[in-house]
Amino acid sequence: MNLNPESPVAYIMKRYPRLSETFILNEIRAMERLGGSLQIFSLLPPEPPPHHPMVREVLAPVHALPPSRLAKAWALLRAHGATLASSPVRYLRALGYGTLWSAQSNNPLSVWRQFLRAGFVATTCRQQGVRHVHAHFANAPAAVAHFASTMTGLPFSFTAHAKDLYLTPERIIRRRVMAAEFVATCTAYNARYLRELAGEAGAEKVNLVYHGIDLGLFRAPERSQVRSAQVRPKLILSVGRLVDKKGHDDLIEACARLRARGHAFECRIVGEGPLREALQAQIARHNLQRWVTLPGAMTHSTLVALYQQADLFALAPRITEDGDRDGIPNVIVEAMAIGVPVVSTEVSGIPELVRHEQTGVLVAPRDPQALCDAMEQILLDPERAHSMAQAGRKVLEQDFDLWETTRKLHDLFGCESCGQAHTHDTPKGCAAGDTSSDEMSAVGAATE
Numbered sequence: 001m002n003l004n005p006e007s008p009v010a011y012i013m014k015r016y017p018r019l020s021e022t023f024i025l026n027e028i029r030a031m032e033r034l035g036g037s038l039q040i041f042s043l044l045p046p047e048p049p050p051h052h053p054m055v056r057e058v059l060a061p062v063h064a065l066p067p068s069r070l071a072k073a074w075a076l077l078r079a080h081g082a083t084l085a086s087s088p089v090r091y092l093r094a095l096g097y098g099t100l101w102s103a104q105s106n107n108p109l110s111v112w113r114q115f116l117r118a119g120f121v122a123t124t125c126r127q128q129g130v131r132h133v134h135a136h137f138a139n140a141p142a143a144v145a146h147f148a149s150t151m152t153g154l155p156f157s158f159t160a161h162a163k164d165l166y167l168t169p170e171r172i173i174r175r176r177v178m179a180a181e182f183v184a185t186c187t188a189y190n191a192r193y194l195r196e197l198a199g200e201a202g203a204e205k206v207n208l209v210y211h212g213i214d215l216g217l218f219r220a221p222e223r224s225q226v227r228s229a230q231v232r233p234k235l236i237l238s239v240g241r242l243v244d245k246k247g248h249d250d251l252i253e254a255c256a257r258l259r260a261r262g263h264a265f266e267c268r269i270v271g272e273g274p275l276r277e278a279l280q281a282q283i284a285r286h287n288l289q290r291w292v293t294l295p296g297a298m299t300h301s302t303l304v305a306l307y308q309q310a311d312l313f314a315l316a317p318r319i320t321e322d323g324d325r326d327g328i329p330n331v332i333v334e335a336m337a338i339g340v341p342v343v344s345t346e347v348s349g350i351p352e353l354v355r356h357e358q359t360g361v362l363v364a365p366r367d368p369q370a371l372c373d374a375m376e377q378i379l380l381d382p383e384r385a386h387s388m389a390q391a392g393r394k395v396l397e398q399d400f401d402l403w404e405t406t407r408k409l410h411d412l413f414g415c416e417s418c419g420q421a422h423t424h425d426t427p428k429g430c431a432a433g434d435t436s437s438d439e440m441s442a443v444g445a446a447t448e
Helices: 017-032 054-055 069-086 090-106 108-129 140-152 170-179 189-206 248-260 276-285 300-309 330-338 368-380 384-397 402-418 442-447
Strands: 009-013 038-040 130-135 157-158 184-185 206-208 234-240 267-268 292-295 311-315 343-347 361-363
Touching: 009 017, 009 108, 009 140, 017 038, 017 054, 017 184, 017 402, 038 108, 069 108, 090 108, 090 140, 090 276, 108 140, 108 267, 130 140, 140 361, 140 384, 157 170, 157 402, 184 189, 184 402, 189 206, 234 248, 234 300, 234 330, 248 267, 248 276, 248 368, 267 300, 276 292, 300 330, 311 330, 311 368, 330 343, 330 384, 343 368, 361 368, 368 384
Parallel strands: 009 038, 009 130, 130 157, 157 184, 184 206, 234 267, 234 311, 267 292, 311 343, 343 361
Antiparallel strands: none
């Protein structure tokens, strides 16, 4: 087992590269620029183009199983044979875990699928001299990391996000936290949940590491460059997959009320997803075709230009019946970085960034009337909206700077080999009492 601090760290993701996960791409890029050496594992075949241009900046090789069934079966057979030969006791222990966990699972085939993938990861980690295995997402990638750790003796960790955390059974999350060297998560809301699940014995393993943003890439336009409010309707922008948890139907209802009050505006909801037809029908039902549009997916550069034109960014996330929810949507972070005033809901980690009446306006989820009132408040008082936007940018500079958030994770990777426990507390400016992304990037929200 190689624990040389300069040896690479394995990054396991369900699919890489993936346009919807630029927050991970940002982290990888920053990790390498901080001196980290990485080996990337994509459990599924890499997503076909288009890819984010930043993918070309990543130096780490990407390991993935062959796409054809025959080639994949042969690769898995060789990998598991090599892992068994290298460490039979550890391999049999992992096999025993797989047998036990599959017997306890409602989906035993999924357990064995992760076991098979772990053999490939374990063998490649040995070949590449990997010293630590890290998974992004607490579900399948973390399961693979746990199995691979058992097969190799390498320490593992994982970053928990949103859907992966709340739709995975609590007993499984608890088991993975207790086995991991450390756990990172992107909101204080998630961190409290994980610490409660882990109990006193595992709480110190949980670290808050926000999804940072490269603030140098996002600049607010000069106020003199913003189009005059007298010559065009106010632009309300929203970005997110067209799925239930994003609350786009509540935004459309709020827009219907805003129009009834006589306001001149246009609302663009950028993104794709299964609810497109239902949302389009809702727009037609309210005769809002001139006011609300669904332009679909767009490139990141186009989206950034749209942020710069927006008078208001509105997103109305909610917790769905099955427990799915957002963390801190990266689109909110990007909008605030460009200086767009924000209206959102009091869900999950959002209040950690959108602090009511300080850096934005918050309303209860599933309340179109309150959402309409909040949007009207922003649109009618541009000076106050600008003041909140400036305050939001300062919070980003303090707590969400990509280089600082990535350095926290970089330090965790560099310290576990000496057995030291490191816990990053809530950053300055984020009160311990605040309540806490699919965590989606602008690109991801617009395209996934």
